Amino acid sequence: MTELLIRNGFVYDPINKIDGEKMDIAVKNGKIVEKIEGKRVKKINASGMMVMPGGVDIHSHIAGAKVNLGRLLRPEDHYKDVEPRTSKTRSGVGYSIPSTFTTGYRYAKMGWTMVMDPAMPPLKARHTHEELNDTPIIDKATYPLLGDSWIVLETLSEGRIDECAAYVAWELNATKGYAIKLVNPGGLEAWGFGRNVSNIDDTVPNFNITPREIVRGLCKVNQLLHLPHTIHVHTNNLGKPGNYENTLKTMQCVEGLNHNNRPLIHITHCQFSAFAGNDWRTFESAADKIANYINAHNHVTLDMGQVVFSDTTTMTADGPFQFILYQLSGNKWINGDVETETSSGIVPFHYKRSSYVHATQWSIGLELALLIKDPWKILLTTDHPNAGPFIAYPKIISWLMSRKAREKMMKRINKKARSKSLLPTIDREYTPYEIAIATRAGQAKALGLKDKGHLGVGADADIAIYDLNPEKTDLNANPRLIRRAFKHAAYTIKDGQIVVKGGEVVKSISGRTFWVNVEAEKALVETRILKEKFAEYYTVQYENYLVPEHNLAVSAPIQVHAEV
Amino acid sequence: MPIVKNVTCPICGTFCDDIELTVKKNKVVDVKNACAMGEAKFLNYSDPHHRNLNPLIRRNGTLVETSWTEAIKKSAKILAEASYPLLYGWSSTCCEAISAGIELAEEIGGVIDNTSSVCHGPSILSIQDVGISTCTLGQIRHRADLIIYWGSDPYSAHPRHLERYTAFTEGRFQPSEWKRYVSRLRGVIGKKKLERASQLALMEEFSVPPITGNQFPPTLETEKERKLIVIDARRTHSAEFADYFVQVEPNKDYELLQAMRMLVKNEELEVEKVAGVPVGVLEKIVDVMIGCKFGVLFFGVGLTMSSGKLRNIDAALALTRDLNFATKFVIMPMRGHFNVTGANMVSIWQTGYPFSVDFSQGFPFYNPGETSAVDILSRDESDAALVIASDPVANFPRVAAQNLVKNPLIVIDPEKSATALMADVVLPSTFVGIEAEGIAYRMDGVPLPLKRVVKPPKGLLSDEEILRRILREVRKLKRSQRRSNA
Amino acid sequence: MTVSMRPKYLFKVPVNARNISPDAFASQTIDKIKKFEVWEGNKKRTLGELFEITGESGETPKETSIQVTGDLRRVKRIGEAMTEGEITIEGNVGMHLGEKMKGGTITVTGDVGSWLGAMMKGGTITVKGNVGDYVGAAYRGSMKGMMGGAIIIYGNAGNEVGCFMRKGLIKIYGSAGQFVGIHMHNGTIFVQGDTEGRAGASIIDGKIVILGNAASVLPSFTFDDVKKKVKVDGEEILGPFYSFTGDLVEKGNGKLYVAKAKNQHLDFYEKYL
Missing domain, CATH: 3.40.50.740 (Rossmann fold)
Incomplete structure (x- = not known):
């Protein structure tokens, strides 16, 4: 294994409270070590550069059935952005939904080394893993969609929390999943008959349960199972004016479950859930209301879902929302419901600066990130590719770090949106330390990944080096330099190996796939009962539903010990 | 003798995964649950000739x-x-x-x-132009009360499709059509033959003629029952099982689909017949489609290869998409291999x-x-x-x-x-x-x-x-x- | 100034020659042009390896004219995205001729493959022979076909002429296949000969004029009137024409004019007059 010494960089390692200190980082056998010596050590001169842990992405649709249907839908999107093969890399296409190889390379080129695919239909888990296997360099994990699973709805509506926990543990194992994902809880089951739920206290048709009970129930299950991440929630009414009240209620509904001041719930792509107003005419930002709540509470983490003005492809498990988006845009529409479990929808979408709604959405994401005081609570995402493709991260970093960059964009957006935006009243500019939190440390912490997101001894040697000198450059005044540096990492190091140099892939390796293996005192699920239910609910055999570990190219199970 | 369970069948797109094989001396000697095509494959695949x-x-x-x-x-x-x-x-x-x-x-x-x-290349090209409202087969089993096969003959090409996923399967919200089929059978051929007819394999000889033309069966308009409609240029095996069979003039599928889209959108047709189907009948079919709780349209190469090719699918995809404004409707190509x-x-x-x-x-x-x-x-x-x-x-x-x-x-x-x-x-x-x-x-x-x-x-x-x-x-x-x- | 080209042999595999274009040739010496890269199947070649090249190019694209003589049926993408100048092809030529073209002229004496003038924005293409499918169409999955300019075809055209067309003019003096103007958003298509039916399928706006037999009119078009004449590109065409509006399945407001003389089978519509 390579031994590396990264010398004299400005190190940003927020988990270990290192803020731009000039120091060396030593690497051996794929891990960060105290120090390293000898002739075989390869030295990287990082003086004048920023050294950060490899980037982590808590929410990015990069693999699986729905992503692939999105790719299928958009040849015209690939056609304009192609990647020829090189001696080191496979060929592929972009733009908004890159092919798998290109996805891995493009993340690595920006210095990202771990990405979570946030929406895996359990019945199609094998598909998600096949794609993750074909996504090179980066580490991956995926969240099974469990918020509308019939067995979850039934056990929770009858108050059988332990049984629900047992079932969720079995699902995580069966699908090699990482966290509990809820999308428009209850609404997706209703969508099976073309309906939806209207708010957190609406009853799910055919099931005697409300979204509130699903969220609370799975939050309790999450605690019982001691899962590394919290429940990961896409709220009801996402993308509708006035939905912020429901978002607040969703966060409030688990407040009482908190015992140790640790996060209990992650509200994902919060921008889409922070809308005020009664309809699209009166639509406006509710970022301040969400931020006020987050600033006063410690049980929630968020990610941004930042809008980038571009032609992209929206795709979520939220079937009813995507149908509305189809009606709004008139674009082509894919719907893909999955028996007993979930739904999905896909619509190409162009965010335009000239549109009041789109420009306001752009503003909401940034308002959230700037008004929430604690950077550990709000993480950088675009909900790739929903609010924009992940290759826009350097641009977003520049908006967060530079008021000047924001003002420049403000001048070019819809007038009404500009006059209503809160951004002109906000002076805050993220420091490199805060950027390191929003793009790696905070992400890894929220995910409960102990060896990621930091550069302490024993951590995985996933490192990004950016050619940006905080001493010599006035970062806030030079957003273009920020963008350039983050677009092409000077070096990306994955598991101790140099994979990117000067923004180009120099070596392609297979990343790992993390999943949670829940252990318990007793057998969690009585297989006979589950098998009976299974035969009644599914059109595949129980045995063929299970994803064996050898289907994962590089399996990285995380053992957790459940309380049941 | 070792029995291998839950085997998937490497024949057609139905891809059944419940096959049981008995293996003796490295040879498959018995096959359970498979259709005739699957059974033949497992028993005879390794003919040295x-x-x-x-x-x-x-x-x-x-x-x-x-x-x-x-x-x-x-x-x-x-x-x-x-x-x-x-x-x-x-x-x-x-x-x-x-x-x-x-x-x-x-x-x-x-x-x-x-x-x-x-x-199904044409189908894919059309999906790239229009999109598609679709789902997994279990959704249909549990929810569909209206099942349409168009230019597709599942009885011959996907033999277990009907029994595993669609008309003749029990779902959570939707009982099987089987019982009604059997009672209709009873009316036609009498009690004695019924016992034998309950086996799917014997279906063909005791088939009930589906209702075509102007005669519109009352069951199609009652709400609760699962309904099966077959649309094709010729009367296929599968048509014999249907509650209603619509014979479309060869190579006129596109016109029929666009006319249905007109009716779904409450537009009036200025012709008396489309593709050989009287507009009055077409209106009733469209009423059934709008009135169902969950409808599905399966289409086969009979539609993709009829004149107009990808544009037939273009229209079918748009028809099912438009129906989602009124109810839940999905569409799925009957993939072959x-x-x-x-x-x-x-x-x-x-x-x-x-x-x-x-x-x-x-x-x-x-x-x-x-x-x-x-x-x-x-x-x-x-x-x-x-x-x-x-x-x-x-x-x-x-x-x-x-x-x-x-x-x-x-x-x-x-x-x-x-x-x-x-x-x-x-x-x-x-x-x-x-x-x-x-x-x-x-x-x-x-x-x-x-x-x-x-x-x-x-x-x-x-x-x-x-x-x-x-x-x-x-x-x-x-x-x-x-x-x-x- | 004219550059003359002649293929050295009949190409067996497709040749991708997007840089045979006045924009690429302008102000280049013949020696330099000979070194331009082209793909012959999966092999990288130079233009000089595949073509005899003589003459001289102009200072600007506008002053540059390219004349290619020979069998070019497997040569694709000539004149792609050209902005000015002139290309003359004596013989047959392959697919994507003048794709995304913005200006200038292309003239062909023989036949042309499919996707002629696909997504073009300006300029004029004239073809003496027949052409394949998807004249002035969009790329797969895109809703933006031809956006301007003119395509004049003296022979016959294949299926889906003007698919997803947004603007511009397509004139066909021969006959055309099925689905003339399908998914068209705007623009004008004129067919002097017969078509194989389904003209105007799913159009939202625009104008389609068929002088020959139209085979069929879709049930999703509504009959308006009988018109004595119709205007195409400023020119009056004498009818009479059956005039239809559609496609109603797309809430469309496109116009379909079908000459009465060759379409007696449509006379039942006259009862709605």
Whole structure:
């Protein structure tokens, strides 16, 4: 294994409270070590550069059935952005939904080394893993969609929390999943008959349960199972004016479950859930209301879902929302419901600066990130590719770090949106330390990944080096330099190996796939009962539903010990 | 005797996964749960008269046995030297082999195309223009109260489709149509025959004539029952099971679909009949579609290959999309080969495109009509080909087949196909799903494992292994070429 | 100034020659032009290896004219995205001729493959022979076909002429296949000969004029009137024509004019007058 010494960089390692200190980082056998010596050590001169842990992405649709249907839908999107093969890399296409190889390379080129695919239909888990296997360099994990699973709805509506926990543990194992994902809880089951739920206290048709009970129930299950991440929630009414009240209620509904001041719930792509107003005419930002709540509470983490003005492809498990988006845009529409479990929808979408709604959405994401005081609570995402493709991260970093960059964009957006935006009243500019939190440390912490997101001894040697000198450059005044540096990492190091140099892939390796293996005192699920239910609910055999570990190219199970 | 359960059936897109096989002395001796096609495959696949057990190479005009080393070397040489090689087939092998094939195509700068370009390719092109409202088959089993098959004859081509996923299956919210079918049967042929008729296999001889024309069955308008409608240019086997059969004038499907879209949108038709169907009847059918709780339209090659091709699907996709403003409605192509869906899936995630991918300039380019196998061959643009898991010589238009065999041709197939007989190199492979394992995708995109239930004959390699060996050899050739150039 | 080209042999595999274009040739010496890269199948070649090239190019694209003589049926993408100048092809030529073209002229004496003038924005293409499918169409999955300019075809055209067309003019003096103007958003298509039916399918706006037999009119079109004449590109065409509006399934407001003389089978519509 390579031994590396990264010398004299400005190190940003927020988990270990290192803020731009000039120091060396030593690497051996794929891990960060105290120090390293000898002739075989390869030295990287990082003086004048920023050294950060490899980037982590808590929410990015990069693999699986729905992503692939999105790719299928958009040849015209690939056609304009192609990647020829090189001696080191496979060929592929972009733009908004890159092919798998290109996805891995493009993340690595920006210095990202771990990405979570946030929406895996359990019945199609094998598909998600096949794609993750074909996504090179980066580490991956995926969240099974469990918020509308019939067995979850039934056990929770009858108050059988332990049984629900047992079932969720079995699902995580069966699908090699990482966290509990809820999308428009209850609404997706209703969508099976073309309906939806209207708010957190609406009853799910055919099931005697409300979204509130699903969220609370799975939050309790999450605690019982001691899962590394919290429940990961896409709220009801996402993308509708006035939905912020429901978002607040969703966060409030688990407040009482908190015992140790640790996060209990992650509200994902919060921008889409922070809308005020009664309809699209009166639509406006509710970022301040969400931020006020987050600033006063410690049980929630968020990610941004930042809008980038571009032609992209929206795709979520939220079937009813995507149908509305189809009606709004008139674009082509894919719907893909999955028996007993979930739904999905896909619509190409162009965010335009000239549109009041789109420009306001752009503003909401940034308002959230700037008004929430604690950077550990709000993480950088675009909900790739929903609010924009992940290759826009350097641009977003520049908006967060530079008021000047924001003002420049403000001048070019819809007038009404500009006059209503809160951004002109906000002076805050993220420091490199805060950027390191929003793009790696905070992400890894929220995910409960102990060896990621930091550069302490024993951590995985996933490192990004950016050619940006905080001493010599006035970062806030030079957003273009920020963008350039983050677009092409000077070096990306994955598991101790140099994979990117000067923004180009120099070596392609297979990343790992993390999943949670829940252990318990007793057998969690009585297989006979589950098998009976299974035969009644599914059109595949129980045995063929299970994803064996050898289907994962590089399996990285995380053992957790459940309380049941 | 060991019984292997939960075996997936490597035949059609229904991809049943509940087959039970009894294996004795490395041979399948009994098959449970499969349809006639599946049973025949598992029992008879390894007929030595239809199978090559050694690689073959053409010498002086005849195919003779050779070693794997020579056969692989020859294949690699053909492919590495070609300027526009074509790699065709893929729909009856596993995803692992398809993945190796794409890597090979990229390495040699070739065109890789799967059989969907000659069956449901038009459907895919239309999805790219319109989108699609679809779901997995279990949604239909649990929820659908209206089932339509259009240009598709599941009874013959997907025999267990009706019983496993649609009209004759019990769902959570929707009981089977079976009981009503049986009671109708009773009315027609009397009690005595009923007992025998309860077996699906005997259906044909005691079939109930479906109602066609102006007579509209009352059951179609009552709310609770699951209903089955068949629309086709001819009266198929499946039509015999239907509550209602609509006979469409041949090649007029597009007009019928657009007329239905008109009615869904509350527009008035200015003609009396469309595609041979009186507008009054059409209005009733559309009322049933709007009035259902969950409707599904399955379509087959009868629709994709009738005049208008992709645009028929364009209209069908738009019709089902529009119906979602009134109720829940989905649509699904009846995919033929057991892994044609997987061939599309792997190709999409690795290259962005589902079939007809051209790597000649080092990156994926896609334009069916230009980069599709039949079109390339019809224009005589290719200079070498590899065919795997399909038989284009038997299925392609004559000109295309002629142009295929006049160039160097490599065939990977377990069987002595017509194409293999015309090849320059034949690489005999194992039967995936019986002798080799892997992953394949059901017609609705549900991935399932293919099992290895018996050992393959000695000396045979899997599709994936053969492709990987060719790939290694091609790379070796290119390296030595680069060295000699330098 | 004219550059003359002639293929050295009949190409066996497709040749991708997007840089045979006045924009690429302008102000280049013949020696330099000979070194331009082209793809012959998966092999990188130079223009000089594939073509005899003589003459001289102009200072600007506008002053540059390219004349290619010979069998070019497997040569694709000539004149792609050209902005000015002139290309003359004596013989047959392959697919994507003048794709995304913005200006200038292309003239062909023989036949042309499919996707002629696909997504073009300006300029004029004239073809004396027949052409394949998808004249002035969009790329797969895109809803933006031809956006301007003119395509004049003296022979016959294949299916889906003007698919997803947004603006511009397509004139066909021969006959055309099925689905003339499908998914058209705007623009004008004129067919002097017969078509194989389904003209105007799913159009939203625009004008389609068919002088020959139209085979069929879709049930999703509503009959307006009988018109004596119709204007195409400023020119009056004498009818009479059956005039339809559609496609109603797309809430469309496109106009379909079908000459009465060759379409007696449509006379039942006259009862709605």
